Amino acid sequence: MSIQFLDLKTHHQAHRAEFDRAIGEVIDSGAFAGGRFVEQFEKEFAAYCEVKHAIGVGNGTDALWMALLALGVGPGDEVITVPATFIATCEAITFCGAKPVFVDIDPDTYLMDPALLEAAITPRTKAIMPVHLFGQPVDLDPILAIAGAHGLPVVEDAAQAHGARYKGRRAGSIGAAGAFSFYPGKNLGAFGEAGAVVTNDDALAAKMRMFRDHGQAKKYFHDVVGWNCRMDGIQGAVLSIKLRYLDERNQLRRERAAQYDEALRGLEHLVTPVRSDNTEHIYHIYEVRVPNRDAVLEAMAAAEVSCGIHYPVPVHLQNAYQDMGLGRGSFPVAERCAGEFLSLPMYPELTPAQVDEVVATLRQVLQG
Numbered sequence: 349m350s351i352q353f354l355d356l357k358t359h360h361q362a363h364r365a366e367f368d369r370a371i372g373e374v375i376d377s378g379a380f381a382g383g384r385f386v387e388q389f390e391k392e393f394a395a396y397c398e399v400k401h402a403i404g405v406g407n408g409t410d411a412l413w414m415a416l417l418a419l420g421v422g423p424g425d426e427v428i429t430v431p432a433t434f435i436a437t438c439e440a441i442t443f444c445g446a447k448p449v450f451v452d453i454d455p456d457t458y459l460m461d462p463a464l465l466e467a468a469i470t471p472r473t474k475a476i477m478p479v480h481l482f483g484q485p486v487d488l489d490p491i492l493a494i495a496g497a498h499g500l501p502v503v504e505d506a507a508q509a510h511g512a513r514y515k516g517r518r519a520g521s522i523g524a525a526g527a528f529s530f531y532p533g534k535n536l537g538a539f540g541e542a543g544a545v546v547t548n549d550d551a552l553a554a555k556m557r558m559f560r561d562h563g564q565a566k567k568y569f570h571d572v573v574g575w576n577c578r579m580d581g582i583q584g585a586v587l588s589i590k591l592r593y594l595d596e597r598n599q600l601r602r603e604r605a606a607q608y609d610e611a612l613r614g615l616e617h618l619v620t621p622v623r624s625d626n627t628e629h630i631y632h633i634y635e636v637r638v639p640n641r642d643a644v645l646e647a648m649a650a651a652e653v654s655c656g657i658h659y660p661v662p663v664h665l666q667n668a669y670q671d672m673g674l675g676r677g678s679f680p681v682a683e684r685c686a687g688e689f690l691s692l693p694m695y696p697e698l699t700p701a702q703v704d705e706v707v708a709t710l711r712q713v714l715q716g
């Protein structure tokens with residue numbers, strides 16, 4: 349029996365009739381770009397994140413970019429983030445004309461190491477953008493304390509953390525703004541591309557609403573030069589349905605993760621994820637670390653268990669960022685992890701029997 353890394357077909361089959369009906373309503377209403385289905389979802393998603401505003405946009409990269417632009421990040425500025433992330437985090441900084449500045453990650457949580465943050469701040473620093481990687485919220489309190497002492501806003505990259513909690517509060521709701529992606533494979537995924545920014549700041553929300561819609565608050569009256577980052581009506585309608593099931597699906601992921609934790613405990617040469625105190629992890633990715641990762645990935649694939657790597661190359665070593673001149677050895681923890689990370693199949697529809705099979709296969713591969 350082969351096991352997929354992600355099974356969206358089963359995921360969608362369960363609510364197929366609801367989706368068909370909702371998409372039919374969008375077709376009949378003509379509200380395709382922005383419009384009432386997006387507005388409805390924005391209300392629901394803001395309530396879910398326990399914030400005042402959610403602004404629906406085209407994708408998660410737009411969400412990060414708009415949050416930074418609205419905070420005034422521009423040419424000559426620096427934004428501090430981590431090299432262990434999907435490249436979009438850094439692209440958003442670059443597309444503001446600013447420069448990404450990296451701090452290494454904590455070797456246990458794989459998230460921004462707050463102890464390294466202060467040293468990365470310069471007079472040009474304009475914002476700090478930690479990433480809730482894999483669905484685990486970063487330890488925000490020390491980051492907010494340092495940011496506050498320097499008068500800097502924190503933007504949360506919550507693209508992998510829909511519904512996660514840090515000390516009881518939703519990921520994305522704690523900093524000046526939080527950016528979400530609804531890429532189909534994310535814990536809350538659209539039927540295509542979509543994203544959102546959440547914030548409690550009325551002025552920031554107003555700026556982002558204008559920016560995503562060509563700088564207009566009133567049609568054809570453009571107060572600033574904006575861009576087109578609107579969310580599609582179909583995505584809004586689909587996301588409203590999926591949002592209702594998000595908590596129960598995240599809970600299923602947590603149960604599968606607990607099963608992996610238990611079954612993999614004590615297995616030699618393997619590091620399982622560490623859950624930090626005071627957080628509710630939503631396991632967008634269940635990653636382990638193994639030596640000879642590429643060989644393990646291949647052997648798992650040969651045994652028909654699809655695994656992934658998130659991500660094989662840290663951002664500072666990507667060809668796209670070679671002009672930064674940050675060679676190997678610049679961020680040793682992120683570099684070592686990138687060579688060892690292996691993402692095991694993880695989705696709500698994964699059955700306990702399938703988890704057992706993944707574990708048995710991994711055991712065989714590591715010990716065989």
Ligand SMILES: *Cc1c(COP(=O)(O)O)cnc(C)c1O
Pocket residue numbers: 407408409410433434436437479481505507508528529530531542543
């Ligand atoms: C998915 C993702 C993004 C980008 O989201 P898109 O919707 O694909 O543009 C940004 N940051 C992180 C950490 C992500 O995982």
